[in-house]
Amino acid sequence: MSEFQTYKKDLTRSRLVETDKAQALADLKTGDILVEIERFAFTANNVTYGAAGDTIGYWKFFPATDNESGEWGCLPVWGFAEVTASKVDGLAVGERLYGYFPPADFLAMSPIKVSPLRFMDGAPHRAELPAVYNNYLLMSGEAHYDASTDNVRSLLNPLHVTSFCLCDALQSERYHGASQVVILSASSKTAIGLAQGLADEESRPKIIGVTSSPNRDFVASLGCYDEIICYDKLRDIDTSKATVMVDMAGNRAVLGALHEALGDNLQNCISVGMTHWETLADNDPLAAKINRQRSSFFFAPAHVQKRVGDWGQDGFNQQAGDFMKARMQQSAGWMTVETVADFEAFAEVYADVVVGKMNPNEGLIVLPK
Structure with a gap:
């Protein structure tokens, strides 16, 4: 299995590191799940995560494997994953999630505040990081969920x-x-x-x-x-x-x-x-x-947290959801989605995206496997 890493001092540089899924499964404790990442978007937004990585803490969400020097990091991405192993009541194998992931094949998580709609990753190293990035939506709990919009949602919602x-x-x-x-x-x-x-x-x-x-x-x-x-x-x-x-x-x-x-x-x-x-x-x-x-x-x-305080979570979700639904409908008129089939193919186009060479009417989706 693989993890796509970025050199922190030069965002155009990248490498693939082999990871051990069998060991991750063996290390799962009660209260943990393992998810396989199905797809994720890569946009200029992710470049911003790298540029502000040390200032805001984006490099801390998903610590890089085999990184004793600390010079490499995982740029967070938005996408979909499937639960493949679970030691959490209420989260069954086969459940699909939308949220914040590393550019990797899999991720071990420690869900807390589990509901039919969402949960938070309670991994200790994420506790002090912005809470909005620790929330994951359950597709089984989403009314009128349409899997055909997964790519556009990954690209545009964040x-x-x-x-x-x-x-x-x-x-x-x-x-x-x-x-x-x-x-x-x-x-x-x-x-x-x-x-x-x-x-x-x-x-x-x-x-x-x-x-x-x-x-x-x-x-x-x-x-x-x-x-x-x-x-x-x-x-x-x-x-x-x-x-x-x-x-x-x-x-x-x-x-x-x-x-x-x-x-x-x-x-x-x-x-x-x-x-x-x-x-x-x-x-x-x-x-x-x-x-x-x-x-x-x-x-x-920070603005999300302010408005959740003003309007409540449901009120924020309603207003932001209406806005994003309108924008998603408008995107049908201008955006085309390009997919790359694996990390090797992603590595070939990655540097071009980082330096802004991708056409503005295109969106890139990576399929890790």
Whole structure:
């Protein structure tokens, strides 16, 4: 069996490590289960997990095997798995799960708070990590579950939870008084979900998508942006207007240029993703132009917890679920799903995805076996 690992200091580097499923089965204790991972999505979101791995703790969820140096890690992924061994009442062999997994063939888990709908992984090393990532949904308890949507769900749900939270946060703050929302990396799936959600609101600011020239026609075809501007024409942004910027990329040179041009008209710059992880250590002089006082990092799990407190778990699930259902339906018009059959095939395309070479209208699903 295999585990796909990433070199923490250079996210383009990867390796496959053999794992021992027989030993994992032998080590199962009362209260544990073993699941086989069926499929998982790999997107720019996973690159962000690597870029923020040490800061937020993403490397800690699934400690890498045979990693005495500590230089390798498992990038968490979202997908589906099946219970193949169980020592937990209420979780039968054959039960299917949706949630957070390592890029591997299997995972040993210690479920707690088991209900007909969900459970949490109570593994001790995960106790101090954000709780939203420790929740797993049981497909047997989901009304109207449709297995044909597994791939799209793996790809979009984790991203569109963030899109929903961003929409909600912007709306609750009345868009910080801005008359335009500038979304960087407008072709990213999280950005698309955000723009589609904002476009549904009648009393919202102008939505401007910033993207690369090769992606312009694709972004225009989505119909959710009021205006599209390419990175080589940033000067076309009307800097005289009060502006909120939502950054999905973390490119310091682009941020510095826009912060300088907008000046006091920048109401807030919300950083979400870090897909341009390679620029994080750059000494580009434009990085010095970033206004740190008007910048904030958006951590979706914290917003989820806040709204669960405000609305209750069922209330949050209802509102977020309605949002994501609408986005999933819209994705049928623009997204194609590409599958790779095993880890060897994944290794061949992995580095290209990390550096952003995948087409924005494609989604990658990995089938470990």
